[in-house]
Amino acid sequence: MVTQLKxxxxxxxxxxxxxFCSIHTVFKDPAESLSNIHFSRLEYMxxxxxxxxxxxxxxxxxxxxxxxxxxxxxxxxxxxxQISAKFLKIAAPIIAPALTQIFNISISKxxxxxxxxxxxxxxxxxxxPQIDYINYRPISVLPITSLIxxxxxxxxxxxxxxxxxxxxxxxxxxxxHHYSQTALIEIIDDWLSAINQNKIAGSLFLDILSF
Numbered sequence: 001m002v003t004q005l006k007x008x009x010x011x012x013x014x015x016x017x018x019x020f021c022s023i024h025t026v027f028k029d030p031a032e033s034l035s036n037i038h039f040s041r042l043e044y045m046x047x048x049x050x051x052x053x054x055x056x057x058x059x060x061x062x063x064x065x066x067x068x069x070x071x072x073x074x075x076x077x078x079x080x081x082q083i084s085a086k087f088l089k090i091a092a093p094i095i096a097p098a099l100t101q102i103f104n105i106s107i108s109k110x111x112x113x114x115x116x117x118x119x120x121x122x123x124x125x126x127x128x129p130q131i132d133y134i135n136y137r138p139i140s141v142l143p144i145t146s147l148i149x150x151x152x153x154x155x156x157x158x159x160x161x162x163x164x165x166x167x168x169x170x171x172x173x174x175x176x177h178h179y180s181q182t183a184l185i186e187i188i189d190d191w192l193s194a195i196n197q198n199k200i201a202g203s204l205f206l207d208i209l210s211f
C-alpha cells in the first residue's frame with residue numbers, strides 16, 4: 001500500500017512537472033524568444049539622461065537581519081532548503097551574524113546567491129475538476145532567508161528607478177501609490193475618451209503565463 005502511494009505521488013509529480021514546463025516553453029530561451037520583438041514602449045529610456053549615478057547598495061546590519069528573522073510568521077511556507085520560519089525565529093541570535101556576512105558578500109559582489117534562486121514549485125488549484133492538471137497553476141516558494149536580502153535591496157533599486165523616471169509612466173505594478181485600481185481608472189478614462197470622440201474602444205488582456 002505504501003509503495004503504491006509513493007508510485008502514485010511520483011507519477012502525479014511528473015505530470016505536474018510536464019504540464020508546467022509545457023506552458024512555460026516561451027521562457028526556456030529568452031534570447032531566442034524575444035529576438036524578434038520590438039519594444040517600442042522602452043525606446044524612451046535610451047534617450048534619457050540619468051539624473052543620478054546608481055549608488056552602491058549599503059550593507060545590511062546584523063540588527064536588521066535579526067529583526068527580520070524574529071518577525072517572520074511561523075506559518076510562512078518553507079522553501080526547498082526545508083528551513084522553517086519557526087526554526088529561523090528560534091535560531092535568530094545564532095544565525096543572524098552568519099547570514100549578515102553572506103548578504104553583505106552578495107551585495108559587494110553584486111551577485112544573488114544561486115541557492116537563493118532555487119524554488120519549491122507548488123501546484124495550486126484554480127477551478128474545475130481537481131483531477132485535471134490544466135486546472136492548476138504553479139507557485140514558486142523561495143528559501144525564506146532570501147526574502148531578507150530581497151527586502152533590503154528592493155527599496156534602493158526602486159528609489160533609483162523612480163528618481164530617474166525609468167518606470168514606464170503607465171506602469172501600475174510594483175510601484176508605490178500605484179495599484180490595480182489606478183490602472184483600471186486610467187483604462188476606463190481612455191475608453192470614455194474614445195467613446196466621446198466616436199471612436200471604437202477595444203482592449204486586449206494577456207496572461208503571459210498562459211503561453
